Amino acid sequence: MEQCSYCGFVLQASDAGCPNCGAADNERRPLQADDPVPQQIVTHYGPTRRRRTPRWLKPLLALLLVAALLSLPQAQPYLQQLDDLLGELSTPYYEVPETLTMTMMRNFTIFLGDPVDDRGTTDESDDQPNSASWRLALSEPGHRPSGPQGVGNDWQELLSLEANPVPDSRSGKMVWEGTLTGDERVDISVVYQVRVNTILIQLVPEDSGTVGEVPAGWDAFLQDEWKIEPSDPQVQVLAAELAAGTDGNVLQILRNIFDYIMGNFDYVLGAVPRSCQQTLAHGYGDCDDLGLLFASLSRAAGIPAWMEMGMIPRSADNLQDWGGHAWVNALVPLANGNLTVVTADLANGYFLWMPPYRLSEWVDNGDPDDLKAFYFLFSSQGKGTAGFSEDLTVASWSQQGQLRIAV
Numbered sequence: 001m002e003q004c005s006y007c008g009f010v011l012q013a014s015d016a017g018c019p020n021c022g023a024a025d026n027e028r029r030p031l032q033a034d035d036p037v038p039q040q041i042v043t044h045y046g047p048t049r050r051r052r053t054p055r056w057l058k059p060l061l062a063l064l065l066v067a068a069l070l071s072l073p074q075a076q077p078y079l080q081q082l083d084d085l086l087g088e089l090s091t092p093y094y095e096v097p098e099t100l101t102m103t104m105m106r107n108f109t110i111f112l113g114d115p116v117d118d119r120g121t122t123d124e125s126d127d128q129p130n131s132a133s134w135r136l137a138l139s140e141p142g143h144r145p146s147g148p149q150g151v152g153n154d155w156q157e158l159l160s161l162e163a164n165p166v167p168d169s170r171s172g173k174m175v176w177e178g179t180l181t182g183d184e185r186v187d188i189s190v191v192y193q194v195r196v197n198t199i200l201i202q203l204v205p206e207d208s209g210t211v212g213e214v215p216a217g218w219d220a221f222l223q224d225e226w227k228i229e230p231s232d233p234q235v236q237v238l239a240a241e242l243a244a245g246t247d248g249n250v251l252q253i254l255r256n257i258f259d260y261i262m263g264n265f266d267y268v269l270g271a272v273p274r275s276c277q278q279t280l281a282h283g284y285g286d287c288d289d290l291g292l293l294f295a296s297l298s299r300a301a302g303i304p305a306w307m308e309m310g311m312i313p314r315s316a317d318n319l320q321d322w323g324g325h326a327w328v329n330a331l332v333p334l335a336n337g338n339l340t341v342v343t344a345d346l347a348n349g350y351f352l353w354m355p356p357y358r359l360s361e362w363v364d365n366g367d368p369d370d371l372k373a374f375y376f377l378f379s380s381q382g383k384g385t386a387g388f389s390e391d392l393t394v395a396s397w398s399q400q401g402q403l404r405i406a407v
Contacts, residue, residue: 098401
């Protein structure tokens with residue numbers, strides 16, 4: 001086998017020159033061991049191999065394109081809607097009906113207990129018939145706002161009220177009284193039909209006026225009242241601390257008082273309302289105690305505030321389990337020269353709003369005797385001890401509308 005002396009291509013005997021490299025002068029000498037072996041030229045007929053694009057380049061280009069599109073003025077409304085949606089999804093909220101209409105039935109039974117002697121102990125030796133006089137006084141629910149709540153829209157409408165037997169009406173109260181002997185009992189029924197709206201006051205501190213802009217005529221809600229003690233030295237010092245740095249902004253001061261109570265006091269159910277000193281010392285209280293403290297601090301800061309009493313359901317079990325409740329109202333002068341009333345429920349943590357699951361029975365009028373009397377709706381005197389039981393039923397109710405309220 002002969003090879004081209006130039007490129008090493010295998011030559012045939014008939015080749016005049018090298019068909020590979022074209023060398024004409026070919027001595028057809030055999031390839032020596034120390035001759036360099038030429039590289040053969042290999043031609044690829046497949047697709048051309050291209051350089052690979054980095055994986056991060058396409059996502060980067062897509063992001064840049066999206067950013068460019070979003071920067072266009074036409075995209076701004078959609079961006080705002082998206083921002084609102086994301087904010088709504090990340091914010092906790094309550095969903096409550098806008099309006100609740102209900103028929104509520106309260107049934108009382110007045111009965112006689114064991115006879116008592118002059119020392120107040122049970123006396124079973126006397127053969128005389130057991131007897132006692134009694135008195136039941138209920139506040140009459142009405143339209144709200146009323147009295148000092150006269151600024152703003154009605155949020156409770158009394159559609160009808162029926163009572164059997166018919167009570168005496170005395171200064172907004174329904175009064176029944178009589179005398180029981182032996183095993184006698186008296187049954188009293190009261191049926192309310194009311195329509196209650198959610199309270200939702202949409203204010204920010206910039207909307208509020210200052211303490212110096214509180215108008216004249218509200219002195220009754222700036223003074224001491226039964227268990228409301230703005231003149232107490234400890235209350236005065238604390239109110240000054242909570243008002244510091246607000247420039248007298250009424251809404252901001254009220255918010256500071258609310259946050260202070262919510263952050264430093266536990267809810268503990270009690271009986272007769274405690275004084276402000278007791279609540280401050282113990283660090284706990286129920287709706288009455290915390291509300292009375294809020295009203296005391298507000299008044300000490302120069303803001304008119306007053307209590308409101310009624311009932312709310314204690315569970316969501318078809319609105320059947322109701323109990324007594326108290327919340328607070330305060331007057332806010334507005335920056336535009338108007339006035340409004342705001343609400344705070346310290347037991348449930350509602351500030352500037354309340355759901356419609358409630359019945360307002362009485363609004364504080366500034367009279368300490370009337371405030372005290374609300375907590376002592378029943379009394380009896382005599383040889384025996386009269387008492388009462390109460391059964392409350394919501395016979396029917398319906399909801400209208402739906403509101404979503406951010407926490």
